[in-house]
Amino acid sequence: MSKYNYDLFVVGAGSGGVRAARMSAGLGARVAVAEDRYMGGTCVNVGCIPKKLLLYASQFQDEFKDATGFGWTVKSEAFDWSKLITNKNREIKRLNSVYENLLESAGAHIYNGRAELTGPHTVSVDGKNFSTERILVAVGGWPHIPDVPGREYAITSNEAFFLNQLPKRVVLVGGGYIAVEFAGIFNGLGSNVTQIYRGPVFLRGFDDDARSFLAQEMLKKGVDLRFNMDVSAITKSSEELTVALSDGTSINCDAVMYATGRKPLTANLGLEACGVTLGKNGAIVVNDRYQTNIESIYAIGDVTDRINLTPVALAEGMSLAWDLFSADEKIVDYEYVPAAVFSQPNLGTVGYTETRAREKFGSVTIYKSTFTALKHTLSGNDEKTLMKLIVDDASDRVVGVHMVGPDAGETIQGVAIALKSGATKSNFDRTIGIHPTAAEELVTMRDPVT
Numbered sequence: 442m443s444k445y446n447y448d449l450f451v452v453g454a455g456s457g458g459v460r461a462a463r464m465s466a467g468l469g470a471r472v473a474v475a476e477d478r479y480m481g482g483t484c485v486n487v488g489c490i491p492k493k494l495l496l497y498a499s500q501f502q503d504e505f506k507d508a509t510g511f512g513w514t515v516k517s518e519a520f521d522w523s524k525l526i527t528n529k530n531r532e533i534k535r536l537n538s539v540y541e542n543l544l545e546s547a548g549a550h551i552y553n554g555r556a557e558l559t560g561p562h563t564v565s566v567d568g569k570n571f572s573t574e575r576i577l578v579a580v581g582g583w584p585h586i587p588d589v590p591g592r593e594y595a596i597t598s599n600e601a602f603f604l605n606q607l608p609k610r611v612v613l614v615g616g617g618y619i620a621v622e623f624a625g626i627f628n629g630l631g632s633n634v635t636q637i638y639r640g641p642v643f644l645r646g647f648d649d650d651a652r653s654f655l656a657q658e659m660l661k662k663g664v665d666l667r668f669n670m671d672v673s674a675i676t677k678s679s680e681e682l683t684v685a686l687s688d689g690t691s692i693n694c695d696a697v698m699y700a701t702g703r704k705p706l707t708a709n710l711g712l713e714a715c716g717v718t719l720g721k722n723g724a725i726v727v728n729d730r731y732q733t734n735i736e737s738i739y740a741i742g743d744v745t746d747r748i749n750l751t752p753v754a755l756a757e758g759m760s761l762a763w764d765l766f767s768a769d770e771k772i773v774d775y776e777y778v779p780a781a782v783f784s785q786p787n788l789g790t791v792g793y794t795e796t797r798a799r800e801k802f803g804s805v806t807i808y809k810s811t812f813t814a815l816k817h818t819l820s821g822n823d824e825k826t827l828m829k830l831i832v833d834d835a836s837d838r839v840v841g842v843h844m845v846g847p848d849a850g851e852t853i854q855g856v857a858i859a860l861k862s863g864a865t866k867s868n869f870d871r872t873i874g875i876h877p878t879a880a881e882e883l884v885t886m887r888d889p890v891t
């Protein structure tokens with residue numbers, strides 16, 4: 442009989458924590474999970490899921506316009522924000538209970554309360570103490586607004602999902618996933634959108650062609666992109682907010698949303714008192730088996746601030762559970778992790794950017810295609826699609842695929858399997874296309890651009 446109440450105490454019921462808890466309980470471990478906010482964490486409540494629902498809502502405007510070229514007359518385009526938010530909230534509530542049921546049916550004990558680590562083997566939840574052989578910290582991250590005068594008037598993605606009404610004019614600050622995605626969402630829903638980014642082109646770290654191509658497409662859809670620009674202050678009057686910019690100009694608006702990154706939520710968890718080493722931005726430092734410097738304390742997902750994506754946290758949760766409670770070892774492979782920015786149009790990516798591929802492989806060949814999707818020959822929509830392949834000359838292996846276009850996330854998920862399996866350009870060339878699709882372009886690009 443173990444001297445501890447639990448084999449694993451998970452702090453945080455987000456994507457990674459829930460997966461680790463479920464898997465561990467399924468493997469026979471005695472598991473507890475503490476959560477003081479919402480079941481399912483950021484992804485389910487204020488991230489991936491509600492974002493994608495809002496994205497769907499925002500795409501109808503283009504769909505209505507596109508429909509006319511196909512003979513449809515769309516009579517009413519009235520949009521009801523409150524209805525969207527109510528319906529979205531209902532779905533999220535359903536998912537919260539799905540998560541709760543999954544944990545309970547796996548046999549994990551749920552504690553709804555604020556957990557604090559009181560030692561290497563002890564956790565207290567709202568004053569109730571538990572002993573545990575191991576602790577897993579999976580508390581995720583939280584949006585960060587830099588120290589700009591008037592920052593108290595700005596919202597983050599957390600609040601954007603619950604606004605009482607759709608702001609007519611929105612200023613988005615930042616050039617990462619969230620800012621780009623919300624620029625498209627608000628624009629599609631009919632708001633007047635300005636996006637402010639401090640660098641020359643947004644989405645730093647993504648392939649340069651994809652970045653600039655997406656910027657052009659967003660401009661065409663009416664988003665006012667201001668690059669090489671900073672916010673110097675935000676002020677509020679009775680009617681509106683005013684955003685003063687680094688070039689001396691200003692913008693009046695109804696909402697200012699900051700999406701300038703997220704920080705690990707490690708404050709007031711008792712980590713310092715336990716001696717857990719924290720790194721940059723308060724991220725928990727772990728080894729390749731998710732173990733902190735304190736042997737019995739582990740961490741996965743956004744709180745470790747590495748690849749902050751839900752599927753990565755899920756993979757880490759599973760890997761840790763297998764590691765701790767089974768004879769099997771399932772190491773997470775962080776190479777060729779695909780990703781999509783749910784911008785409009787989507788940006789899907791897997792593997793190396795052209796710049797990074799040149800650095801790593803030296804000699805590479807680039808294939809690139811820009812085209813109008815078949816649908817838009819009748820819709821009259823001037824949206825274009827970009828496909829780009831990067832091939833390592835020495836091995837003929839395709840080491841990067843980047844796409845900007847409708848459903849790029851869906852397309853790139855399949856391509857990621859090929860890249861992960863080591864597909865070469867000649868494998869791509871020998872693959873028969875599916876006609877007529879946009880994706881067939883991936884297997885029909887024959888002439889390199891460089």
Ligand code: NDP
Pocket residue numbers: 587614615616617618619620622638639640643644645700701702703748749750780781782783
């Ligand atoms: P990101 O880290 O992606 O982007 C932050 C942006 O804010 C960058 O453009 C950055 O500029 C800018 N920035 C940072 N600090 C400042 C500052 N002081 N002043 C002005 N600009 C600043 O963060 P997000 O908030 O967009 O998203 C957080 C994370 O959530 C992402 O990294 C991603 O891992 C995850 N996510 C994933 C999604 C998906 O998979 N589709 C969707 C949404 C989020 P610079 O580049 O110059 O540093």
